[in-house]
Amino acid sequence: MDKREFLKTGAAASMGILMESRLFSQASKSPTMLAQDEPFWAALRLHYPTGNRFINLENGFYCFQPDTTLEAFVGNIRAVNGEASHYMRTRMDRDMTEARKAIARLAGCAVEELIVTRNTTESLDTIINGIDWKPGDEAVMATQDYGSMIDMFALQARRHGMVNRIVEVPLHPTSDEEIVEVYRSAITDRTRLLMVSHIVGGTGQILPVAAICDMAHGLGVQVMVDGAHSFAHLDFHVPDLRCDYYGASLHKWLSAPLGVGMLYVRRDRIAGIWPMFGDGSMPDDDIRKLNHRGTHPVHTDLTLAQAVAFHQAIGGQRKMARLRYLQNYWTSKVRSLPNIQINTPGDPSRSCAIANVGVRGVAPADLAAQLMEKYNIYTVAIDRGAVKGIRVTPQVYTSLAELDALTGALVELSKQST
Numbered sequence: 001m002d003k004r005e006f007l008k009t010g011a012a013a014s015m016g017i018l019m020e021s022r023l024f025s026q027a028s029k030s031p032t033m034l035a036q037d038e039p040f041w042a043a044l045r046l047h048y049p050t051g052n053r054f055i056n057l058e059n060g061f062y063c064f065q066p067d068t069t070l071e072a073f074v075g076n077i078r079a080v081n082g083e084a085s086h087y088m089r090t091r092m093d094r095d096m097t098e099a100r101k102a103i104a105r106l107a108g109c110a111v112e113e114l115i116v117t118r119n120t121t122e123s124l125d126t127i128i129n130g131i132d133w134k135p136g137d138e139a140v141m142a143t144q145d146y147g148s149m150i151d152m153f154a155l156q157a158r159r160h161g162m163v164n165r166i167v168e169v170p171l172h173p174t175s176d177e178e179i180v181e182v183y184r185s186a187i188t189d190r191t192r193l194l195m196v197s198h199i200v201g202g203t204g205q206i207l208p209v210a211a212i213c214d215m216a217h218g219l220g221v222q223v224m225v226d227g228a229h230s231f232a233h234l235d236f237h238v239p240d241l242r243c244d245y246y247g248a249s250l251h252k253w254l255s256a257p258l259g260v261g262m263l264y265v266r267r268d269r270i271a272g273i274w275p276m277f278g279d280g281s282m283p284d285d286d287i288r289k290l291n292h293r294g295t296h297p298v299h300t301d302l303t304l305a306q307a308v309a310f311h312q313a314i315g316g317q318r319k320m321a322r323l324r325y326l327q328n329y330w331t332s333k334v335r336s337l338p339n340i341q342i343n344t345p346g347d348p349s350r351s352c353a354i355a356n357v358g359v360r361g362v363a364p365a366d367l368a369a370q371l372m373e374k375y376n377i378y379t380v381a382i383d384r385g386a387v388k389g390i391r392v393t394p395q396v397y398t399s400l401a402e403l404d405a406l407t408g409a410l411v412e413l414s415k416q417s418t
Helices: 003-008 012-018 037-047 067-083 085-090 094-107 120-129 147-160 176-183 208-220 267-271 297-302 304-314 317-335 364-375 398-418
Strands: 115-118 140-144 161-168 190-198 222-226 243-251 262-267 341-342 355-359 380-384 385-392
Touching: 067 085, 067 176, 067 297, 067 304, 094 115, 094 262, 094 297, 094 304, 115 120, 120 190, 120 222, 120 243, 120 262, 140 147, 147 161, 176 208, 190 208, 208 380, 262 267, 267 297, 297 304, 304 317, 304 355, 317 341, 317 364, 317 398, 355 398, 364 380, 364 385, 364 398
Parallel strands: 140 161, 140 190, 190 222, 222 243
Antiparallel strands: 115 262, 243 262, 341 355, 355 385, 380 385
């Protein structure tokens, strides 16, 4: 297959169709104004497979691909399958570099600082496992952090005798400094690494990561950021966070194919991380040493350029404004209701799309089940520490009518609660 013909199956062909659409011709409108332009978002909704039998408000785990991305993905499967071993041995490495470049440009970092992984867990566990821990070394993290990473830290404690210090981040902070102080208070002269979520996955709270990084670096501590829910959700560049390591899942807010993520490692930190798999072909300061993935479904990675193009066609600022608008739209209607507990800060700057809501007297799992069984609304239960509720994660295709169905259900359920 000719290279030009191969590329036609990917981003170039389908993106041309998308960009010609009047859908993305609203350049004169500010993100705030466009966030409330329902005809615009209704037109965008047509690009998504929204014909499910239920209202999907659990996009934070995996969001299905829009049509142009899915078409590119299927085309890439056919193209790779059409060449099989010949493609894998002759062009895969070159095309993978292009995929990395597409994500690096969106992340605002050098391609030499970024690799494509399967998900956030693989990315961050690569760092946790790659540090040369000594007995008595310490790491700091929060109860709200994702369980898989906490499990990996626990494994290092068993294996190497390091110590994990777990803090509790306030659900409704009054200032950034209050949050920074929570982490500062846990740091000792033995602390080597601090893990912080850019957006807390269970509640949607945005943490002041740059300020936390500055504080930790001032005390000689490296910082690893869980960006599973912030990449292609908030509009930012990874280096602006001033962190040492950053991992994300691209099948969430970027709507890339399932099973693709990224890992950013600041250039001067690469040499100090041990690879998960032995690979003598890469020098210590080459980030690709952390990316020995063997034979894998490369067609997934090849579709990243299309996913990035779709995201950029909408616009990062526009997307973020719409997602924040959707969250505030429904939470403002139920926040003051009796028996309703919102576990997400009310300050709009401290959250975006994600919010967590509970009904007093109803276990999170029961609440999620009732929403699905009685109202055909799909969410996920979060029952961790002080957070007891369901996580609601709309996406750009979510309609106000769907959110009205959610608020109506919550009103009824809150009245039934005792």
